[in-house]
Structure formats: structure tokens, C-alpha cells
Amino acid sequence: MKKKDDLKLQVSEAILACQDKQADNVTVLELEKDSGAFTDYFVMCSGTNSRQIQAIADAVDERLEALGMRVTHAEGYKQAEWVLLDYVDFVVHVFSEKARQFYDLERLWKSARRLEPAELMAKPKPRRATIAKAMATKSATGKAAAAAKKTRKKKA
Numbered sequence: 611m612k613k614k615d616d617l618k619l620q621v622s623e624a625i626l627a628c629q630d631k632q633a634d635n636v637t638v639l640e641l642e643k644d645s646g647a648f649t650d651y652f653v654m655c656s657g658t659n660s661r662q663i664q665a666i667a668d669a670v671d672e673r674l675e676a677l678g679m680r681v682t683h684a685e686g687y688k689q690a691e692w693v694l695l696d697y698v699d700f701v702v703h704v705f706s707e708k709a710r711q712f713y714d715l716e717r718l719w720k721s722a723r724r725l726e727p728a729e730l731m732a733k734p735k736p737r738r739a740t741i742a743k744a745m746a747t748k749s750a751t752g753k754a755a756a757a758a759k760k761t762r763k764k765k766a
Contacts, residue, residue, distance in 0.1 A: 617699050618730050621651050623677060624702050625727045627669040628655045631662065633704070638730060639715075639722035651700035652722070654715060656707050660690035666704045667693040 621638065628636050633655035640651055657663035664687060671681055674697065683696040691709045695702040703715065716724070 617650065620674065620677060620679060620697065621653060621700050622727075622730045623673050624653050624670050624697075624700070625730065627673040628653065628666055628702075628704070629727070631657075631666040631669045633657060633662075633666050634707070635710075636727050637716065638725040638727055639719055640725055641719065641722045649696075649699060649701050652703060652715065652719065653700060654703045654705065654710070656705050656710050657690075658707070660706070663690040663693055663704050663706060667695060667702075670695055670702050670704075 625636060625638065634657070636653070636655040638651060638653055641649060655666065657666050667684075667687060671684075674681070679697060681695050682698055683694075685694045686692045691706045692713065693702075693704040695704075705713070
């Protein structure tokens with residue numbers, strides 16, 4: 611899989627984690643390469659209270675860690691007004707509604723292309739098919755090994 615496809619899958623997984631925790635107003639900004647941006651994407655969403663904001667951040671972290679990704683920098687978790695999770699190629703921002711309106715990153719990065727979450731998630735996930743195939747292969751290999759072992763016992 612190409613790096614660009616990997617990145618889209620990772621961003622999609624972050625979006626799904628936000629949606630799983632009922633985050634409000636999930637928005638994705640694709641930042642321009644020549645804008646001086648330090649990352650490719652911003653994933654932004656809002657939570658209604660500090661517990662939900664922390665739960666969203668936890669869900670993103672857990673889901674991406676399952677893909678083998680670790681957050682390189684995190685801020686604001688304790689206060690839970692604006693949690694920032696930096697994954698280098700994209701940054702996830704989980705805001706309280708008040709903080710989101712105050713900082714208004716969409717306005718600050720108005721040159722960025724706004725994407726609908728569905729645009730990044732349009733392609734089927736090959737990862738799950740690969741896992742299913744690997745599981746089937748492992749199962750078949752295990753059954754073959756068990757049958758061979760049974761045959762050896764009968765001969766002895």
C-alpha cells in the first residue's frame with residue numbers, strides 16, 4: 611500500500627474513532643503543502659463535556675495504536691477543553707464547543723481544503739480483508755499441522 615493510501619486509512623480510522631464516541635461536527639482539513647503547514651491533515655471535532663472529550667481522545671489513541679501508530683505528542687488531556695493528538699502526518703483536535711469557537715482553526719487555516727469525512731473513507735478497507743485472509747491461512751495451517759501430528763501418532 612502506498613504512503614498516501616496508508617495516511618488516508620489512518621485519518622479514516624481517527625475519524626471513525628471520533629464518530630464511535632458521538633463527537634459533534636467532525637471536520638477534516640487538508641493543508642496545502644506550500645502553506646507552511648507542519649502536517650497534511652487536521653481532524654477536528656467537538657465534545658459536549660470533559661469526559662466525552664477525553665473518551666474521544668482515548669478512542670482515537672486506542673484505534674491508531676491498534677494500527678501500530680503511537681501519538682508523538684499530546685496536549686490538553688487533563689483540562690479537556692482542547693486535546694491535541696499529533697501523529698506527525700495528521701493532527702487530531704478534540705475541542706469543547708466553547709474552545710472550538712474561540713480558537714476557530716477553520717478560519718485560521720481557511721486556505722486549507724475542507725473534506726467531508728466520507729471522502730477519506732470512501733474506499734473499502736483492504737486491511738480487514740488482509741487480516742481475514744491471514745486468519746484463514748493460520749487456521750488452515752493449524753488444522754494441517756494437527757492432522758499431520760495425528761497421523762504420526764497412529765504410525766507410532
